[in-house]
Amino acid sequence: MIGRLVAFLLIFAAASLSSVVQEACAADLEIKRAWSRVAPPGAPVLGGYLSITNSGVEPDRLIAVSSPISDNVQIHASAINDGIATMRQVTDGVAIPPGQTVEFEPGDLHLMLLNPKSRPGEGEKIPLTLTFEKAGRFDVELVVARSPPEVANEHQDHMQ
């Protein structure tokens, strides 16, 4: 009985050790260009756009998104069917393959914050938590803007 318990504890210790290693890999994900378009008063949804780069060697998966200003943040995919723009909710997460960047942008994959409790104005920020299968939770801020952040700004951010 005691032998079994020791074996169990050893397995448990090994398991928690591997989760520590996985957390270290969190640095393999980089989230950039996080923004939201200025919404009109009373808008029923806010859009969220960002890019996620996986510079590691393991695939990861975005599995959940949350925000204090919306009880329901969804991942959507846009498509054009018979000339009509449509979107559907993506419920099984989004793969972030190693060595690749996945873009969430208008007219493509995007985030939607349903029934927002507030609609921040231009230049304000919307807190967002992204949960990845392996890398865990990332807190980011969507900057509210009228158009996507310039690539030039992105380079400036890099130099800081």
Ligand SMILES: [Cu+2]
């Ligand atoms: Cu949508």
